[in-house]
Amino acid sequence: MTFCELAVEHIPLIPSKRLWRGATAALLLAALGPVFPGSSARGEDEISAECRKSAAFLAPVDGANGRHYAPELEVRMLHLALDVTPDFKARSVKGQVTLRFKALRQPVRELRLDAVKLTVTSVTATEKLQGWQATDENIILTFAEPLKPDQEASVTVTYHAEPKAGLYFRTPEQGYKPGDTHLFSQGEESEARHWYPCFDAPNVKFTSELTCHVPAGMTVVSNGRLVGENKDPSGDLTAIHWSQEQPHANYLITLVAGYLSKLEAKHGRVPLAFYTPASEAREAVTSFRHTEDIMAFFEKEIGVAYPWAKYDQLCVNDFVAGGMENTSATTLTDSTLFTEATENLHDSDSLVAHEMAHQWFGDLVTCKDWCHTWLNEGFATYYEALYRGHSKGHDDLLLEFYQSSRQIISVADDNNAIVRRVYGQPRELFSYLAYPKGSWVLRMLRADLGDDLFRRCIKTYLERFRYGSVGTEDLRGVIEELSGRSFDQFFDQWVYHAHHPELEASYSWDEGARLAKVNIKQTQKLSDNVLLFRVPLSVRFKGPFGVANRVMKVWQTEETFSFPLDSAPENVRLDPDCELLAKINFTVPNAMLLAQLADAQDVLGRLMAVEQLARRQDKEALAKLKQALAQDSFYAVRTEAANGLRSIHSDEALAALLESVHQPDARVRNQVLMALGGFYTDAAFTAERESLDQEKNPAIVANAIRNLGAYFRPGVREILLKYLDSESYQNALADAAIGAMRTQGDPDYVAPLLKNLERRERAFTAHGFGQALGTLAWLARDQEKKDEVREFLLRYVNHQRRILQVASINALGALGDPKAIPALETFASAGKENVAQGPAERAVAQLRANRKSAEEPRSLRQELLDLQKSNRDLRKDLDDLKKKVEARPAKPAAPTNSTPPPPQKPKGLVPVKSL
Numbered sequence: 036m037t038f039c040e041l042a043v044e045h046i047p048l049i050p051s052k053r054l055w056r057g058a059t060a061a062l063l064l065a066a067l068g069p070v071f072p073g074s075s076a077r078g079e080d081e082i083s084a085e086c087r088k089s090a091a092f093l094a095p096v097d098g099a100n101g102r103h104y105a106p107e108l109e110v111r112m113l114h115l116a117l118d119v120t121p122d123f124k125a126r127s128v129k130g131q132v133t134l135r136f137k138a139l140r141q142p143v144r145e146l147r148l149d150a151v152k153l154t155v156t157s158v159t160a161t162e163k164l165q166g167w168q169a170t171d172e173n174i175i176l177t178f179a180e181p182l183k184p185d186q187e188a189s190v191t192v193t194y195h196a197e198p199k200a201g202l203y204f205r206t207p208e209q210g211y212k213p214g215d216t217h218l219f220s221q222g223e224e225s226e227a228r229h230w231y232p233c234f235d236a237p238n239v240k241f242t243s244e245l246t247c248h249v250p251a252g253m254t255v256v257s258n259g260r261l262v263g264e265n266k267d268p269s270g271d272l273t274a275i276h277w278s279q280e281q282p283h284a285n286y287l288i289t290l291v292a293g294y295l296s297k298l299e300a301k302h303g304r305v306p307l308a309f310y311t312p313a314s315e316a317r318e319a320v321t322s323f324r325h326t327e328d329i330m331a332f333f334e335k336e337i338g339v340a341y342p343w344a345k346y347d348q349l350c351v352n353d354f355v356a357g358g359m360e361n362t363s364a365t366t367l368t369d370s371t372l373f374t375e376a377t378e379n380l381h382d383s384d385s386l387v388a389h390e391m392a393h394q395w396f397g398d399l400v401t402c403k404d405w406c407h408t409w410l411n412e413g414f415a416t417y418y419e420a421l422y423r424g425h426s427k428g429h430d431d432l433l434l435e436f437y438q439s440s441r442q443i444i445s446v447a448d449d450n451n452a453i454v455r456r457v458y459g460q461p462r463e464l465f466s467y468l469a470y471p472k473g474s475w476v477l478r479m480l481r482a483d484l485g486d487d488l489f490r491r492c493i494k495t496y497l498e499r500f501r502y503g504s505v506g507t508e509d510l511r512g513v514i515e516e517l518s519g520r521s522f523d524q525f526f527d528q529w530v531y532h533a534h535h536p537e538l539e540a541s542y543s544w545d546e547g548a549r550l551a552k553v554n555i556k557q558t559q560k561l562s563d564n565v566l567l568f569r570v571p572l573s574v575r576f577k578g579p580f581g582v583a584n585r586v587m588k589v590w591q592t593e594e595t596f597s598f599p600l601d602s603a604p605e606n607v608r609l610d611p612d613c614e615l616l617a618k619i620n621f622t623v624p625n626a627m628l629l630a631q632l633a634d635a636q637d638v639l640g641r642l643m644a645v646e647q648l649a650r651r652q653d654k655e656a657l658a659k660l661k662q663a664l665a666q667d668s669f670y671a672v673r674t675e676a677a678n679g680l681r682s683i684h685s686d687e688a689l690a691a692l693l694e695s696v697h698q699p700d701a702r703v704r705n706q707v708l709m710a711l712g713g714f715y716t717d718a719a720f721t722a723e724r725e726s727l728d729q730e731k732n733p734a735i736v737a738n739a740i741r742n743l744g745a746y747f748r749p750g751v752r753e754i755l756l757k758y759l760d761s762e763s764y765q766n767a768l769a770d771a772a773i774g775a776m777r778t779q780g781d782p783d784y785v786a787p788l789l790k791n792l793e794r795r796e797r798a799f800t801a802h803g804f805g806q807a808l809g810t811l812a813w814l815a816r817d818q819e820k821k822d823e824v825r826e827f828l829l830r831y832v833n834h835q836r837r838i839l840q841v842a843s844i845n846a847l848g849a850l851g852d853p854k855a856i857p858a859l860e861t862f863a864s865a866g867k868e869n870v871a872q873g874p875a876e877r878a879v880a881q882l883r884a885n886r887k888s889a890e891e892p893r894s895l896r897q898e899l900l901d902l903q904k905s906n907r908d909l910r911k912d913l914d915d916l917k918k919k920v921e922a923r924p925a926k927p928a929a930p931t932n933s934t935p936p937p938p939q940k941p942k943g944l945v946p947v948k949s950l
């Protein structure tokens with residue numbers, strides 16, 4: 036699974052599409068910390084209590100101290116048959132489920148199904164029932180006679196559900212486009228129980244089938260093979276029947292139904308399809324285009340054929356995550372769709388590759404409980420990276436691991452092991468530890484084993500446990516068996532303990548002995564959770580003697596390693612192939628730094644050299660960065676050089692950036708523009724403005740618009756108002772204009788923004804509109820009269836699109852109008868299962884706190900705003916005056932000594948950033 040910013044029904048306000056990327060881990064953990072409203076999530080105490088109750092079928096052996104283990108099984112689940120009829124208007128579903136199973140070792144008297152708040156109308160079974168009861172969490176069946184070990188039986192439950200989680204409707208009543216009506220399910224980790232009764236644990240695997248009855252014209256997609264379509268006897272609905280004939284886990288069962296457009300392709304015997312809501316079909320091809328190539332690459336790399344009957348990918352509106360790897364039918368957020376015009380700034384390859392890799396890792400073999408989530412997520416992240424290397428080249432692969440290592444080592448309080456049994460909610464385990472750090476564990480294993488043995492280990496692991504459930508020890512067992520070596524220590528330090536080595540490195544050359552000496556100190560703080568590491572650290576020397584690669588076995592707190600060489604090396608690189616997850620502090624002497632920057636074979640060396648140069652402010656650094664920006668062959672070195680020039684922030688640095696505004700690679704061009712945004716000068720402003728006229732890439736134009744927010748100059752307001760009303764894909768340019776208005780902090784934007792939001796709501800994405808509501812409140816927060824804005828925001832507090840509901844509640848908190856308190860209190864006092872409750876509680880607290888304290892800062896701020904406004908008026912007067920002067924007819928013969936009108940640079944006008 037990948038997470039996304041639209042996950043409001045699932046996780047409150049997550050800021051980036053791929054959660055651990057672009058977000059600090061602290062943010063990630065903060066986002067994952069609370070109990071998740073609307074899901075079956077419960078507090079730690081409640082989990083333990085519930086688990087102790089579940090004695091009959093799934094008897095989790097969660098012990099004291101919140102430790103979690105895979106549930107014990109008393110029956111073997113064989114098959115699930117689900118038949119559902121959704122009611123799109125009522126956003127409910129009626130259904131019938133039949134579960135077939137066999138008793139295991141013990142006689143089974145009682146069976147407990149997972150079922151949250153379902154209205155059960157009947158329960159029948161092949162064996163005589165003494166009775167049944169439906170609670171808020173379970174359906175409990177009691178057999179008249181205990182089922183004997185190995186005895187097969189089945190139960191059938193007929194029910195009705197109005198699911199608050201697990202199944203999501205997207206209908207016109209909720210503000211979605213009428214022609215796009217659809218629904219989708221989301222099972223991971225344990226949400227399926229909200230819309231059908233089941234055995235909901237990852238270590239329970241079974242075959243399944245699903246029939247869904249929908250109106251004519253609607254598509255239904257589920258797992259496995261399409262069995263058939265039949266008109267219902269009533270003639271109103273069509274029953275579409277799918278069958279998953281290989282065992283899989285309950286959380287991977289999927290249903291997507293609605294008005295969908297479809298693209299098709301084929302990889303060998305495997306049919307491929309890509310679906311979008313009907314109105315979004317035009318952009319589907321861009322996201323779908325590499326699916327075949329990705330599957331071909333994975334089959335070759337993994338060595339195991341794609342294991343399911345077909346592969347569908349389905350984009351849905353406001354998905355609750357970024358993507359979800361249901362067996363043979365992945366669900367994706369529609370925010371992954373993009374236009375060709377954005378060049379290489381957007382693509383869906385990483386998301387498509389990640390979810391497809393799960394079809395092997397997570398789906399074919401599944402972590403047996405969520406403690407081992409990294410066996411799903413770490414593998415998917417790793418193979419996604421391998422595809423990047425395959426499609427974009429080895430340098431991009433290195434860059435991927437370099438960047439992800441930087442993210443991991445920047446996490447504060449990195450004190451948890453990848454596998455841990457103490458946690459509150461399973462969702463907490465879906466963090467940077469499972470994703471990039473899990474991926475890094477595999478990279479280090481591969482570096483140790485070599486490509487061939489690593490591949491054989493992975494193939495054996497998949498084949499041995501296919502259609503089964505695994506723990507970390509199963510993987511370790513295979514590796515030890517095939518390598519003949521012990522990997523206890525490797526897994527102990529990397530998977531069962533926390534953190535990574537922090538290494539202080541220094542280098543010296545002993546000319547007399549002709550020895551290169553490298554001193555390494557391990558400086559990480561040791562604790563019960565963090566060990567002294569035993570790791571191999573590669574070092575590469577380059578010089579007149581050629582290239583010498585050596586490996587240091589770093590085991591101690593401090594060690595010095597000596598290497599005989601013919602002459603002093605010109606270049607010393609630690610971990611040159613980026614194969615060790617470690618924080619390495621190694622400042623390279625200047626001569627070596629320049630050699631590193633000039634090394635055409637060493638992309639990461641050049642990147643690190645640019646980073647080191649950017650910390651200097653001297654002329655040599657500037658010249659080298661300028662050269663790198665203009666000439667380096669790898670885009671990431673050029674983008675880093677642009678960042679470096681921004682941080683040097685001199686006139687020369689600005690000039691170097693201005694010379695590079697026409698870089699052919701969109702990623703570099705974009706970065707140059709972003710770097711220019713850090714210079715508040717006429718030249719930078721002109722460049723930003725020119726890019727609005729000349730740039731064709733809408734993603735770069737959007738950034739130029741955002742950058743204008745920092746400038747209070749003539750014309751900026753008009754430009755922002757123009758883009759506010761503009762039409763663009765996913766409303767990206769209007770979003771950018773609103774972002775710039777927020778930076779300006781000028782309440783004069785309140786009226787046009789409010790008008791725009793009232794008029795153009797449907798042009799926005801849900802995320803964009805939510806952001807706009809926040810900006811509106813932010814801009815209006817110091818206004819005397821807030822009635823109009825407050826009333827507008829209050830229109831959304833009951834909105835059926837949860838993201839808008841939560842955004843409006845947050846915005847009311849930011850607006851600071853105490854008159855909103857009574858309305859917000861109705862949500863604040865709602866139950867915890869109400870998604871609005873938490874945000875409303877915070878908004879009310881914010882309003883109460885504001886009421887007490889706002890007076891003095893407000894008057895100060897008002898003065899600043901007045902000053903800002905008078906500056907703008909003055910500028911306008913000057914412009915008008917100039918126009919009038921220029922418009923005057925020239926006096927042909929009159930000689931004049933007058934100087935030309937002054938340039939548009941009146942003194943006293945300084946850019947005012949956000950207040």
Ligand SMILES: [Zn+2]
Nearest residue numbers: 036037412415
């Ligand atoms: Zn995933």
